Amino acid sequence: MPGYLYILVSLALFFIGMTGVLLRRNALFVLMSVELQLGAGSLALLAFARGLGDQKGHVVAFFVMALAAAEAAVGLAIVVSVYRARKKIDLDGVNQLRN
Amino acid sequence: MFSRLLLIPLLPLLGAAYLMLAGQRHTRSVVQTIAILAVFASCVISLDAFFVGLPAVVHEGGISELVYTWFAAGSVEVDLALRMDSLSGLMCLVVTSIGTLIHFYSIGYMAHDEDYARFFAYMNLFCGAMLLLVLGDTLPVLFIGWEGVGLSSYLLIGFWYKEHANASAGRKAFITNRIGDFGFLIGMFLLFRATGSLDIPVILGAAQDGSALSAPLWLGQSVAFWAGVFLFLGAAGKSAQIPLYVWLPDAMAGPTPVSALIHAATMVTAGVYLVARMSAVYLLAPAALAIVALVGALTALFAALIGFAQNDFKRVLAYSTVSQLGFMFAGVGTANFAGGIFHLFTHAFFKAGLFLCAGSVMHAMSGLGDITKMGGLGKRLPWTTRVFQICWLSICGVPIFSGFFSKDALLGGAFGTEAYGHGLAWVGPLVGVILLVAALGTAFYMSRLYFLVFSGPCRADEQTQHHIHESPVSMVFPLVVLAAGALFAGFAGVPPALRELFGKHGESTLAVWLEPAVGAPLAVAHRTEWIVMGISTALALVGIGFGYFFYGGGYRAPAHAFARKLPRLVALVRDKFRVDEIYDAILVRPLQALCRITFLVVDRVLVDKILVGIWAFVADVGGRACRFIQAGDVQRYLAVFAIGLAALVWVAARPAAPKEIQVVVTGRHAKVTLVDDEARSGNLQYRFDFDGDGVPDREGKTASASWIYGGPARYTVAITIEDARWHTRRVVERDVEVRP
Numbered sequence: 001m002p003g004y005l006y007i008l009v010s011l012a013l014f015f016i017g018m019t020g021v022l023l024r025r026n027a028l029f030v031l032m033s034v035e036l037q038l039g040a041g042s043l044a045l046l047a048f049a050r051g052l053g054d055q056k057g058h059v060v061a062f063f064v065m066a067l068a069a070a071e072a073a074v075g076l077a078i079v080v081s082v083y084r085a086r087k088k089i090d091l092d093g094v095n096q097l098r099n
Numbered sequence: 100m101f102s103r104l105l106l107i108p109l110l111p112l113l114g115a116a117y118l119m120l121a122g123q124r125h126t127r128s129v130v131q132t133i134a135i136l137a138v139f140a141s142c143v144i145s146l147d148a149f150f151v152g153l154p155a156v157v158h159e160g161g162i163s164e165l166v167y168t169w170f171a172a173g174s175v176e177v178d179l180a181l182r183m184d185s186l187s188g189l190m191c192l193v194v195t196s197i198g199t200l201i202h203f204y205s206i207g208y209m210a211h212d213e214d215y216a217r218f219f220a221y222m223n224l225f226c227g228a229m230l231l232l233v234l235g236d237t238l239p240v241l242f243i244g245w246e247g248v249g250l251s252s253y254l255l256i257g258f259w260y261k262e263h264a265n266a267s268a269g270r271k272a273f274i275t276n277r278i279g280d281f282g283f284l285i286g287m288f289l290l291f292r293a294t295g296s297l298d299i300p301v302i303l304g305a306a307q308d309g310s311a312l313s314a315p316l317w318l319g320q321s322v323a324f325w326a327g328v329f330l331f332l333g334a335a336g337k338s339a340q341i342p343l344y345v346w347l348p349d350a351m352a353g354p355t356p357v358s359a360l361i362h363a364a365t366m367v368t369a370g371v372y373l374v375a376r377m378s379a380v381y382l383l384a385p386a387a388l389a390i391v392a393l394v395g396a397l398t399a400l401f402a403a404l405i406g407f408a409q410n411d412f413k414r415v416l417a418y419s420t421v422s423q424l425g426f427m428f429a430g431v432g433t434a435n436f437a438g439g440i441f442h443l444f445t446h447a448f449f450k451a452g453l454f455l456c457a458g459s460v461m462h463a464m465s466g467l468g469d470i471t472k473m474g475g476l477g478k479r480l481p482w483t484t485r486v487f488q489i490c491w492l493s494i495c496g497v498p499i500f501s502g503f504f505s506k507d508a509l510l511g512g513a514f515g516t517e518a519y520g521h522g523l524a525w526v527g528p529l530v531g532v533i534l535l536v537a538a539l540g541t542a543f544y545m546s547r548l549y550f551l552v553f554s555g556p557c558r559a560d561e562q563t564q565h566h567i568h569e570s571p572v573s574m575v576f577p578l579v580v581l582a583a584g585a586l587f588a589g590f591a592g593v594p595p596a597l598r599e600l601f602g603k604h605g606e607s608t609l610a611v612w613l614e615p616a617v618g619a620p621l622a623v624a625h626r627t628e629w630i631v632m633g634i635s636t637a638l639a640l641v642g643i644g645f646g647y648f649f650y651g652g653g654y655r656a657p658a659h660a661f662a663r664k665l666p667r668l669v670a671l672v673r674d675k676f677r678v679d680e681i682y683d684a685i686l687v688r689p690l691q692a693l694c695r696i697t698f699l700v701v702d703r704v705l706v707d708k709i710l711v712g713i714w715a716f717v718a719d720v721g722g723r724a725c726r727f728i729q730a731g732d733v734q735r736y737l738a739v740f741a742i743g744l745a746a747l748v749w750v751a752a753r754p755a756a757p758k759e760i761q762v763v764v765t766g767r768h769a770k771v772t773l774v775d776d777e778a779r780s781g782n783l784q785y786r787f788d789f790d791g792d793g794v795p796d797r798e799g800k801t802a803s804a805s806w807i808y809g810g811p812a813r814y815t816v817a818i819t820i821e822d823a824r825w826h827t828r829r830v831v832e833r834d835v836e837v838r839p
Contacts, residue, residue, distance in 0.1 A: 022738050030734075095731025 006047030013040035027082065027089040031075045038068045102164040103148060104181040104234055107141045107191060108244075111198075112227030114138070115220045122216025134219035135202045138226050142195035149188040157185045157612050163236060163300075177297055182236035186440065186616035189609075190233035190372055193447045194365050198226045200577035201360040201451065207574035208356055208458055218258060218354065225251035229365055233372060238287045238297045241373075245283065245337065248366045249276045255357040256350045268352040275346040279336015283373075286329035290380070293322040299376065306379035313383055323380050327387030330377060331394075334370025338424045341398045345679055347421055351413040355458030358413060363420045363454050364447040371427040371443050375436045378617045385519045388432050389526040392513070395428025396533040401676075403540035407547070408672040412457045412468040415548050419494065420450055422537060426509055429530050435512030436617035437610045441592040442509055444609070445493070445501035448584030452490040455578050459483040459570040460552060465563050470548065474653050475557035479567045482575045484553050486582040491549045493585040495542040496639040501589030503636070508592060510534055510631045515623035531631075538635055542642020547650045555652035596628040754827040755783055755820045757802075762816075762835055769835050771816055772803035786819040789835075795819070811839040 013036055020033025042061045049057025083089050114137030122130055152162050161184025169177045183191065202222060209218050228247025235241035249272075257269030291297055293312050294305040305311045312323040334340070339347035350362045361367070374381060374391060381388050402421035409415045423446050430439030461468050463480055477484045493500035496507070513531035557564055569575065592609040605611070610620035649658040662669050671677065728739070757773040764770075771787060786795035789806040791814060797804035808814060814835045821828050 018741060022734050022741070091734060092732070094733070 003047055003051040007044060010040045010044040010047065013037070013043065025090050025092055027079045027091050027094075030091060031072065031079065034075070035068060035072065038064055038071075102166045102181065103144065104162065104164045104183055105166050107144050107148070107181075107195075108227045108230035108234060110141045110144075110227075111137045111223040111230065115224035115227060118216050118220035118223060122220055125216065127210075127215050130216045130219055131202075131206050134223050135199065135206075137223050138195060138202050139199045141226070141230065142192075142199050145183075145188070145191040145195050148183055149192060152183075156183055156188050158615060160184060160300075160615055161187070169239070174295060175291075175297070177239050178237055179240055180236040180298070181234040181240070182299075183234060184616045185612040185614075186372070186375060187233045189440065189444060189612070190368075191230060193444060194226060194229050194233065197364050197447055197451050197581070198222075198229075198360060200580055201356045201364075201455070204359075204455055204458070204574050204577040205354075205356040207571040208462065209354065210571075212354075214258070218255075221251050221254045221258070222357075222360070225255065225361055225366070229369070232369055236299055238290070238299060238302075241299070241376075242283065242287065245333075245369065246280070248361070248369065249273065249280070249337070252276075252350070252361050252366055255361060256353040258353050258357065262352075265352040268346075268349040272346040272350050275343050276336045279333045279343055282329040282332025282336070284333075286326045286333065289316070289322055289326040289329065293326070303377075303379045306377075306383055309383065312380060320386065321384055323383035324387045327377070327381050327384050328390060330373060330380075331370075331387065331391050334373045334428075335394065336370075337373075338367050338370030338428070339398075339421045340370070340394050340425060340428060341401065344398060344402065344421045345682060348414050348417040348675070351411070351417050355413065355454060355461065358417070359451045359454030359458070362417070364451040367420060367424055368427065368443045368447070371424065371431055371439055374428070374431045375440055375617050378431075378434075378436045381431075382434060382518065382618070385523055388434055388518055389523050390432070392429050392432025392526055392530045395425045395430075395432050396513075396530040396537070397425070398422065399425030399429060399537040400533050400540065401425075403537045403544060405672060405675045406544035407540070408669055409675075410469055410471050410673070412460065412470050412473075412548070412552065413454070414468075415470070415544060416450070416453055416457055419453075419541065419545065422541060423450065423494070426506065426534060426537070429534055430509040430512060433509075433513045433516040433527055433530060433621075434518030434618075435509065435516060435621045437592075437613045437620045438505070438508035438512045440613060440617065441609055442505035444591070445505040445585070445588045448581050448588050449490040449493040449500075449502055452486055452578060452581035452585050453494070455574070455581065456483050456487040456490065459574055459578065462570050462574070463567045464559060465566050467559070467563065470551045472559050472563075473552045473557070474555045474559075475553070476567065477553040480569050482569060482578065486578040487549065487553065489582045490585045491545050493589075494545055495643060496538055496635050497643075498632075498636055499586075499589075501585050501587065503639075504589035504592050504594070506538060507628075507632050507635055508594060510538070510635055511594065511623040511628050512621045514631060515621055515627050517621075535634060535638060539638040539642045542639045543645050546643045546646020550646060550650040550652065551654075558653070594623070594628055594632075596625040596632075599625075752822075752825040752827065754829040755822055756829060757818075757820070757831060760818075760831065760833050762833060764835060764837060767808045767810070767837055768805060769808060769814075769816075769837065770803065770805045771818065771833065771835075773818065773820070775802060775820075782822055782824055784821040784823060786821070788817040788819070789814065791815050791817065808835075808837045811837045813837075 017033045017036030017040060020036065021030055024030050024033060042064045045057040045061045045064070049055065049061075079089055082094060086093065114133055118130060118133060125133075148162065149156055155162055161182050163180065163182040166179040166181065169179045171177070202219070205218065205222065209215060212218060225248060228244050228251055230244070232241055232244025232248060235244055253269045253273040256272050257266045260266045260269070287297065290302050290312075293314070294302050296302060306323065312326070313321050316322045316325050336343045347362060347367065351358050353362070381391070399422045402418045402425060406415050406418040406422065409418060423442070427439045427442050427446070430436075430442055457468070459480065460473070460476060460483060463476070463483075464473065489500065493502035496503045510531055513527050513534055516527040519526050559567075592607045595604075595606060598604065598607065606614075606620050614620065649655060649661070674680075755775060757775045759774040761772040761774065762769060763772075769789070773785065775783070783802070784800060785798060785802055785804070787797040787804040787806070788794065789796045789808075796806060814837065816833045816835055817830055818833070819828060819830050
């Protein structure tokens, strides 16, 4: 499989994730879309790393995995506390910090 | 760099700084110890520098110390340089010695005041600034001292600032001085323009050399004339001469030690010092000297007249100070610089003594200063009375007392001066005559003051009378020292005519000392000297006699009769010839009206409404617009972020597009040049395919290439531009026509 296909898949994943982040209303789906974007980034890193024969990309991909786990934990905690406060997890109403 | 002379002003300034910062934390005894020690130490250093270095100070142009170069810009170099020559040394001795005495006196006088530390801090500040003024060897340093004493004068006049009148008296002094300072600055700039330096020795050297300062400047008058006139305007402000004398009588709102030190003995003489310091410049311009002399003489007479009818103890002394300063200016204005400084020297003692006596009397009278309510204090305040008598006889010019010698030196100088050209020869005798009349007036109003306060029955009410007591030792001791000064200071300047009686020849000690600094003393014919001495003694005695005739033992019949006959004249004099009212009408009110108009037009309308309004509107609209973006919606933020990021990527990574393709064809030779934005050009790789066969003919990083075609035809050049960083590629084509 040629290297550029990996990049194309990665790009597709990234934009799908971005669409989800920007458009979904439910906070859980937004978090999942963020995971998708992180996965896309990792895939691009791995593809380039393999293509260029450089191990650093692999290392960074591992970091991204750890970071994604941490991010999911914090994000879910926020979602839980938003739910406790508002009894729903729609992002539309979560704008107390505006203005 | 260490400098002994720098310590003289520095110690009081450090004392002031410490007392301002930490004075409130200390007890009164600590505060007064710090303040007095600071001034006393600089007194000791001055004495040491002056007398130990006497030959150098007096004969070799003084000790000069460059502390450091303050700033240098182009050809201007301003040094913090200090010089102690006989003139500044004498001033130093007067300031520090009288300053120490008056600090000491203040212990008793200010004993009951809440702001003890603040008072002593300001007094120390004054001493430091005054010493900087007299020691400064460049005009800017002198000017710092000049402004410093103005500041401390303002602070001390308004020391009891809770009374509105005191605060406004301080402001009046400050603003009046500001008019004078403007003159000082102009004079300084003129001298700088003419000589290219602000160092006093350089300016004086240029003045002795003559040419630079004699050049005509304006209205046919020389640079020296205008510099002299403008410097004198500054001096008139600081030393309370016509027309800027009005602040000094009001300055009596300050505590009495302040009046004695600042507004009698030292600061107000700074103007006289300035003229004497610049003597060489003035000697180049006899007309400027004549102005100085005439203004001084008129002030001496005018202020003495006002003194006739004042009923406040300190105000009489204030007008007396204005008048005596006029004497000094008349002295320096007749090129009798040594005489002017001599009168400054003796006046410092007897006027400080008189003021401290006033303080002592007011202390006894429960703070009252109204001499119509005094009388008969001679027996109750024995020490104060003795001291007052000595100082009174001294200022009247009774022989043996110091004022006699110094006043005589001024009068003799006025009649004997040869500083003016033929056209102005009348100035000297005229000044002399005015001074004689003023001296008669001085003797009269000072005798009036003496008799009304110390002789006859007491006119105060029972309760005040009950309180009358002699002042504490801390107040009496300085009085006695000053009285000794008033008695003996005159012997430093005994005129040559009198010295001959005692078998001595030549000029007096003081005149010899001052010679290197202010030039040789005026040679006055002995006959003139004797005549002037006779007349001035007679006038002093006549004045005292008149004083006794009107006021001996309280108000006598002639005084009442005179007041009944000419009530309007008496009222006019009592109202100080209504000069304050005239100034109020022609200067203060129009200025206030102007201020009100500018306030309304500029501040209220222009600034508040138009300028502030416009920007408030812009900020308001901008804020509303930004608030729309700041909706608090995370997803909208992210969308904006994504768009921005995409825009950035496009700007950085978009395929290169040349703005212009230039083709130059000469014969069969074609040159193609691409014009691109320079920021990217370093990373671009160009391939030129000239003949359209799909194979690059030229490649490289330069954006231009040449080719020689085989024959005339129409060719298409394909240029491939590659960006190595982003792997973008763009192909542009251009037709080239090679004509036969």
